[in-house]
Amino acid sequence: MERKVRVRFAPSPTGALHIGGVRTALYNYLFARQHGGDMLLRIEDTDSTRFVPGAEQYIIEALDWLGIEIDEGICLDAPNGKGDHGPYRQSERRDIYHQYVDQLLQSGHAYIAFDTPAELEAKRAEIANFQYDARTRLQMRNSLSMSAAEVSECIEKGEKYVVRFKVEPNEDIHVHDLIRGEVVINSNILDDKVLYKSADDLPTYHMANIVDDHLMEISHVIRGEEWLPSAPLHVLLYRALGWEETMPAFAHLPLLLKPDGNGKLSKRDGDRLGFPVFPLEFHNEKDGTVSSGYRESGYLPEAVINFLALLGWHGTGDQEMYTMDELIAQFSLDRVSKAGAKFDYEKGKWFNHQYLQFRTNEELAQMFLPTLQAKGIENADLEMVAKVIGLTKERVNFVPELWEQTNFFFVAPTEYDEKSLKKRWKEDSPRHMEELLSVLENVSETDWHTTYETTDDNGNTITRWHLDDVVMPWIAEKEYGVGIVMNAFRICLVGAARGPHIWNITDVLGKAETLTRVHNALESIE
RNA sequence: GGUGCCAUCGUAUAUCGGUUAGUACUCAAGAUUUUCAUUCUUGCAAGGGGGGUUCGACUCCCCCUGGCACUACCA
DSSP states (O other): OOOOOEEEEOOOSSSSOOHHHHHHHHHHHHHHHHTTOEEEEOBOOOOGGGOOTTHHHHHHHHHHHHTOOOSEEEETTEEEEESTTOOOBGGGOHHHHHHHHHHHHHTTSEEEEOOOHHHHHHHHHHSTTOOOSTTTGGGSSBTTTSOHHHHHHHHHTTOOOEEEEOOOSSOEEEEEETTTEEEEEEGGGOOOOEEEETTTTEEOHHHHHHHHHHHTTOOEEEEEGGGGGGHHHHHHHHHHHTOGGGOOEEEEEOOEEOSSSSSBOOHHHHHHHTOOSBSSOEEOTTTOOEEOBTTTTTOOHHHHHHHHHTSSBOOSSSOOOOOHHHHHHHOOGGGBOSSOEEOOHHHHHHHHHHHHHHSOHHHHHHHHHHHHHHTTOOSOOHHHHHHHHHHHGGGOSSGGGHHHHHHHHHSOOSSOOHHHHHHHOOTTHHHHHHHHHHHHHTSOHHHHTOEEEEEOTTSOEEEEEHHHHHHHHHHHHHTOOHHHHHHHHHHHHHSSSOSSOHHHHHHHHOHHHHHHHHHHHHHHOO
16 A cells, blocks of 8 residues: 655744745645645754744744645644644654664664764864764774773763764665655765764754654655755665665755855845845844845735746646646646756746736735835725726736835825926926816716727727716817827826826826816926 | 766746757837836747767767755754
8 A cells, every 4th residue: 555645844943934945845735735645844953052933933924824734743723733743843852862862872873972072173173074984983982982881981970972873884875866866875975973962962953854754654755955965874774773664755856046146045145136035024033133025025925836836846838827726736746857946036026916916906905005004094995995906906016016106196296207297298288287177177076987888990899988078079179289288187197107097097086186186286397 | 175966048947869949037129008007019049068879869878067965963
């Protein structure tokens, strides 16, 4: 019988969750859902010195925002973990690790070493490319080079020690990777990795990772490419523990690279180039830094998911827009690319633009409210906000950008754009506007907002404003230019030569406000 | 330095031995628009180099070059 698919996302709470980590979580999630398996979240907090308060909560909230659901382990509705394989925080699993460290010690796969960090440093300075391995371990202070009596004496004296994995030399280790195929590495290049440290009574990543993945019955380990070099060590550990039969399958994902130049994408790149590298804004209590987030920048979660999914994976055809359900249905590990993907922020913006168009005007209005408030627009009429958003949303990539497109609907212009004036405000404009004012004053409130369907010269159905029937004949009769009149009118209402169709603007503004603005413009201009 | 991974337009990628090497982003031009924007159309732009294998290679193999990752009592 096929083993049930169980995957895990296992971040360290050392700060905000990097966007690359988010993609790893996403691929794990897609894989789990596609196979009807479980998605676990485990917190790898074995390095107490790097712990950052709030980071764990941040991770949970970020995944929740993106719609990556956790079936087991630490999650929003179970902050201390749910499921039968807990605890799901490595710092709470000390007793479990002890047992397996002892097992390795007893079976001779590991040994105790007393070398202090200073001694190790000295050794590295003394010998170039020093490696703690089969060739050098007898020169060091450990249970292989010391007598049993000496060892117990050191331990009784309270000397700090570590447990190291005893790597047998000159053995080819085969790692089967679902994305890269067979990777072979000789054990000679592996050092005797530290598995456990008595100083804080915690295992290191490698030990904890293998024990947990085994005990939690993980079937597939999908993680970043930076782990590929240590995969052989992990295979050796499974073997030493007697778990090779149920060892999970490995898949090492390509890295997310800097948009320019080369190297791994980092927080600094985001700061430097002006885009977020984290899903949510994060205030780091430990170092006092603030990191901007996709959510706060106006990104829609579905856009981030779609964008991230395509950074390293692609379907068979030209499809680019994917819902989460489509991704779940179509994702496959063998279509994950092997090469690192440069982070193209422009494409991310485009995705957000696309998904913004799918949202209703009412939804967008709700999302736009905080921006309006920040601009001093209190008690905005939601219906009116939705209406102006409908007129302008295809012009923007992000919700906050709506302000630049709609501000004149909320605030009457007090300044008039010089370039627009130069080009569109002519000598006759004041007289034209005076006359337009009297033409418009005669339009009833009802007619002001009226539209009707008609056909154009090509027989297409178009919507026409009643105001056209009032203003256009007047312009024609006076033999004024349509452009010169309408553009001056626009400047009066907007303050510049931009914005949606003029009658859409007068419709939202209403008759009284429209006339007021023209009056004001006539007084202010020149 | 050592080991490993990787290599198609500027970017993300399609192609799983036979194509005028496709698509999207970006950029440019034109059309549309009484404004700005949108939209539409068109265009620019690629198989790192060298050897093989083959009737035929972007695709398979080798070498070189280049890029990246790892090389901690961090994950």
